[in-house]
Amino acid sequence: MSDPAxxxxxxVIERVFPHQPEKVWRALTESPLVAQWLMKNDxxxxxxxxxxxxxxxxxxxxxxxxxxxxxxxxxxxxxYTWRSMGLDSVVLWTLTPADGGTHVRMEQSGFRPGQxxxxxxxxxxxxxxxxxxxxxxxGLAA
Amino acid sequence: MKPATANNLFRALADPTxxxxxxxxxxxxxxxxxxxxRHAGVSQPAVSKHLVVLKRARLVRHRRQGRETHYRAQxxxxxxxxxxxxxxxxxxxxxxxxxxxxxxxxx
Numbered sequence: 001m002s003d004p005a006x007x008x009x010x011x012v013i014e015r016v017f018p019h020q021p022e023k024v025w026r027a028l029t030e031s032p033l034v035a036q037w038l039m040k041n042d043x044x045x046x047x048x049x050x051x052x053x054x055x056x057x058x059x060x061x062x063x064x065x066x067x068x069x070x071x072x073x074x075x076x077x078x079x080y081t082w083r084s085m086g087l088d089s090v091v092l093w094t095l096t097p098a099d100g101g102t103h104v105r106m107e108q109s110g111f112r113p114g115q116x117x118x119x120x121x122x123x124x125x126x127x128x129x130x131x132x133x134x135x136x137x138x139g140l141a142a
Numbered sequence: 143m144k145p146a147t148a149n150n151l152f153r154a155l156a157d158p159t160x161x162x163x164x165x166x167x168x169x170x171x172x173x174x175x176x177x178x179x180r181h182a183g184v185s186q187p188a189v190s191k192h193l194v195v196l197k198r199a200r201l202v203r204h205r206r207q208g209r210e211t212h213y214r215a216q217x218x219x220x221x222x223x224x225x226x227x228x229x230x231x232x233x234x235x236x237x238x239x240x241x242x243x244x245x246x247x248x249x
Contacts, residue, residue: 011227013234019245027244037240104241106234 010109018101021075028078028093039065043080045072051080082108151219154199159184160192164201167215174210 017024027033029045039053049069057063070090071079078093090110096103155161159182166181167173175193179186193213196202200219204211 011230011234013231013238015238015242017242017245019248023245023248027241027248033244033248037244038237104238106238108230108234 010107012105012107014103014105016098016101016103021095021097021102024095024102024104025075025078028095029072043067043069045069045074045078047072150195150199151201154195154201157192157195159188160196163189163192164196164215167202167213168217172212172214174212176210178213 027037029043031041031043034041034043039055041051041053043049043051043053047069051067051069053065053067055063055065065082065084067080067082069080071077071092076095080091082089082091088110089108092107092109094105094107096105155164163178163182166178170177175186175189178193179189182189182192184192193202193204197204201216202213203216204213206212
């Protein structure tokens with residue numbers, strides 16, 4: 001690995017779904033649908049709109065992710081900030097029509113400490129963060 | 143790793159000039175401050191200041207040889223960030239699975 005700093009600054013997940021972009025866009029932008037696969041939220045696809053994702057609180061984590069809508073380009077791009085436990089990042093969704101469906105790319109990047117004091121315990125906090133999410137997901141699946 | 147150390151790490155990498163210096167060290171191996179200054183596009187005192195921050199985050203180590211100080215990258219220091227990103231990767235992969243099953247259920 002020639003550039004460890006660059007390769008550890010972003011999470012990229014890509015997948016082709018056998019569904020039209022219109023449908024994928026709805027799943028990414030209609031609040032009740034987003035709640036079904038991601039988290040409870042008060043999202044609205046309006047640029048500069050602030051919103052939150054909410055999961056059950058876990059030890060060292062209040063279960064809240066603070067966000068602000070950055071980009072809404074229907075059927076193509078959606079981006080919002082993602083701030084939790086004092087760490088700031090940006091989530092960018094890019095949809096591209098693909099053979100028989102839609103290529104979906106999610107990039108979460110720009111991890112950096114925020115101004116909040118909530119960062120304390122970060123090296124332990126993220127374990128609880130995901131522990132908490134797993135519990136939520138487990139509950140939803142049941 | 144203490145939270146303070148992880149905090150230093152994230153703070154150190156939040157600055158683009160520092161990232162460039164760190165990346166230069168990971169690509170080119172050990173470098174003197176002079177060599178780093180040539181690439182950084184900022185003054186040598188500025189580079190030295192950035193190196194102090196990187197040192198505090200344990201991202202770089204230095205050794206003196208004559209009048210020159212040589213710096214080298216310590217990629218192991220990226221551990222906490224790598225952990226964090228690995229967890230988020232797993233999280234998003236799970237969410238993609240859930241998104242896929244939602245799409246299958248939608249009209």
